[in-house]
Amino acid sequence: MWISGDDHSHDQPGAPLVRWSTNSEIVAMDGVNLATSTAAPNVGNLSVTKSSRVHIGPKFVSVTQNLQNTEVVKDMPFPVYVWYIMKNSSRAEKLCCLVALLVLITCVTLIVFFAVQATNNPEDYIDIDPHEWNISREMWLAQNFSGIATTERFDPLRLVIIQHTVSPECPRFVLCAAELRTMQSWYIKYYNYDIPYNFIIGNDGRVYEGRGWGKPGAHALIYNRCSLGIGFIGDYREELTAHSRVTELQIKRAKMLLEEGVKRGFLDMDYSVLGAKDLIETASPGSNLYNAIREWEHYDHSNKWRNKTCEEMYGFPPVS
Incomplete structure (x- = not known):
């Protein structure tokens, strides 16, 4: 047993030799080796299968989660x-x-x-045909322009003049509408009058209202008051490297417009069709379009209206 006393009790005669160390591997008491101290066990890997109680050291633990390397x-x-x-x-x-x-x-x-x-091109969302084929001024967003006189004196009209606009082609509605707005703005700015044609045929095959029915155009000098002016968008001169090609749809829609004019009383049943070059000095409507209209039923091959005034055309006395 341990002898009570001070820390130097091991110096007394007959006292057992004891080595004091907290880290010693062997503890000696009364000259007898009592125990060998060992380090705490270190568990590196543990694999448990189908067990709810596992004895690890002095405790029992429950394993509820699968562990993997x-x-x-x-x-x-x-x-x-x-x-x-x-x-x-x-x-x-x-x-x-x-x-x-x-x-x-x-x-x-x-x-x-x-x-x-x-x-996406925003044109994709507005290139929706707002009408089967006949587009009003409101539809292509034309500017309001006043001062256009009526032509009631010369109704029904006996002459239709075909021209080309010599402007970029427009294969889609939105492009044609934009081209017409540009064209109208240019004429208003430099000539102080509205778009000169009564109707315009787009490359998309739609008919766009210009000045419309019952109003004189500004497209053929002395014939403006007594003729219907139709402009085809594009440049139809065949001598050009890149010239416009008139399509069957454009021709069809132009004829539909003329039929409507007859039904509504704006065109005489025996109306004549001519190219602008038949009446005035110009290359319009271009040889490509000109050759096409010469095949129309109402084309006037005799050109009986050349050099006649509107009054002479209708048998009225000249205006003084």
Whole structure:
């Protein structure tokens, strides 16, 4: 047993030799080796299968989660890794992941949608035919312009004059409408009058209202008051490298317009069709278009109206 006393009791005669050390491997008491101290066990890997109670040291613990070596998880393909995480997640965690995924998909979809909308040509959304074929001034957004006199004195008209506009082609409604607005603005700015044609035929095959029925044009000098002026958008001179080609649809719509004029009483049933070059010094309507209208039923091959005034055309005395 231990002898009470000061710290130097081991110096007394007959006292047992004792080595005091907290880190000693062997403890000697009364000359007898009592025990060998060992370090606490270190568990590096533990594999448990189908067990709810595991004895580790002085305690029993319950194992409720499967543990795997981190190297195995690290080497998993990404889809397998995601499946593994989802499989071993709680229901609340799975729900949160699902909501986050739905939000992400929605955001990506909206970003792609608006990106596509931004890159699309805005003409795609307004190139919708607002009418089967006959486009009013309101439809192509013409400027209001007053001061156009009527031609009631010469109704119904007996002469139709075909011309070309010598302007860029417009294969779509929105382009034709824009071209007409540009054309109208130019005439108003430099000549102080409205677009000169009564009607304009676009390369899209639509008929656009210019000055319309019952109003004189500004397209053929002395014949303006007693003729219907129709302009075809484009430059139809065949001698040009890049000239416009008149289409069957354009011809068809022009004839539909003339038939409507007859039905509404604005055109005489026996009206004559001429190119502007038949009456005045000009290259209009271009040889390509000119050759086409010469095939029309109402084309006047005799050119009986050349050098006649409107009054002479209708048998009225000349205006003094």
